[in-house]
Amino acid sequence: ILNVEQSPQSLHVQEGDSTNFTCSFPSSNFYALHWYRWETAKSPEALFVMTLNGDEKKKGRISATLNTKEGYSYLYIKGSQPEDSATYLCAFRITGNQFYFGTGTSLTVIP
Amino acid sequence: GAVVSQHPSWVICKSGTSVKIECRSLDFQATTMFWYRQFPKQSLMLMATSNEGSKATYEQGVEKDKFLINHASLTLSTLTVTSAHPEDSSFYICSARYRGQETQYFGPGTRLLVL
Numbered sequence: 001i002l003n004v005e006q007s008p009q010s011l012h013v014q015e016g017d018s019t020n021f022t023c024s025f026p027s028s029n030f031y032a033l034h035w036y037r038w039e040t041a042k043s044p045e046a047l048f049v050m051t052l053n054g055d056e057k058k059k060g061r062i063s064a065t066l067n068t069k070e071g072y073s074y075l076y077i078k079g080s081q082p083e084d085s086a087t088y089l090c091a092f093r094i095t096g097n098q099f100y101f102g103t104g105t106s107l108t109v110i111p
Numbered sequence: 112g113a114v115v116s117q118h119p120s121w122v123i124c125k126s127g128t129s130v131k132i133e134c135r136s137l138d139f140q141a142t143t144m145f146w147y148r149q150f151p152k153q154s155l156m157l158m159a160t161s162n163e164g165s166k167a168t169y170e171q172g173v174e175k176d177k178f179l180i181n182h183a184s185l186t187l188s189t190l191t192v193t194s195a196h197p198e199d200s201s202f203y204i205c206s207a208r209y210r211g212q213e214t215q216y217f218g219p220g221t222r223l224l225v226l
Binding site: 004032034036041042043044045046049051089091093097098099100101102103104 | 115143145147152153154155156157160168170204206213214215216217218219220
C-alpha cells in the first residue's frame with residue numbers, strides 16, 4: 001500500500017482568507033493525481049486531474065499545481081467562502097487502475 | 112452531467128446475512144467502475160475495479176468470495192457483501208469512469224452496519 005499524505009488534517013479560516021493544502025505522494029510509477037471536494041452527505045466532486053510535472057489547473061477561485069519529481073501537489077483557494085467548507089481529498093494513481101487516497105483536509109470557512 | 116447514484120444509502124443487517132449495494136451511472140456509460148471502503152478516520156481504500164462484461168479485479172487482501180462484484184451492464188454495478196459480520200461494518204462508495212476519461216465520478220456512498 002502506497003502512502004499518500006495530506007496536510008493539514010483540518011483548517012479553519014475566515015471568510016475572504018486565502019488558503020492552501022498539500023498532498024504528498026511517492027514519486028515513482030506516477031500516472032495521475034486527482035483532487036476531489038467532498039461535502040458532508042454528498043458525493044465527492046472531481047476538481048482536477050493532473051498528469052504532467054509542472055501542471056497548473058484552475059477552476060474559479062481554486063487552483064492546483066503538481067510536482068511529480070518531488071512528489072507533491074498544492075491546492076489553493078483564493079478568497080475562501082463558506083460554501084468552500086468541505087473535505088478536500090487527493091488521490092494518486094499509478095499505472096494500471098490502482099488509486100491511493102489521502103485522508104483529506106477538512107476546511108471550515110467561518111463567515 | 113456524470114451523475115452516479117448508489118442505493119441504499121444506509122443499511123443495517125444481522126450478522127450472517129448478505130447485503131447488496133447498487134451503483135448506477137445515470138447519464139453516461141461507465142466502462143469501468145470502482146468500489147471503495149472507508150473505515151472511520153481512514154482514507155478511501157480501493158477494493159476492486161470492474162470493467163463491463165468482465166470479472167472484477169480485486170485488490171490485495173480483499174476476499175473476492177466475500178465481496179461479490181457484478182458489472183453486467185454499462186450503467187450498473189453491484190457489490191454483494193456475503194455473510195456479513197460486524198467487522199464488515201463500514202462506508203462503501205462506488206465510482207464510475209467512461210472510456211477514455213481519467214476522472215472518476217462518485218456515488219454518495221452506503222453506510223453498512225452489521226449487528
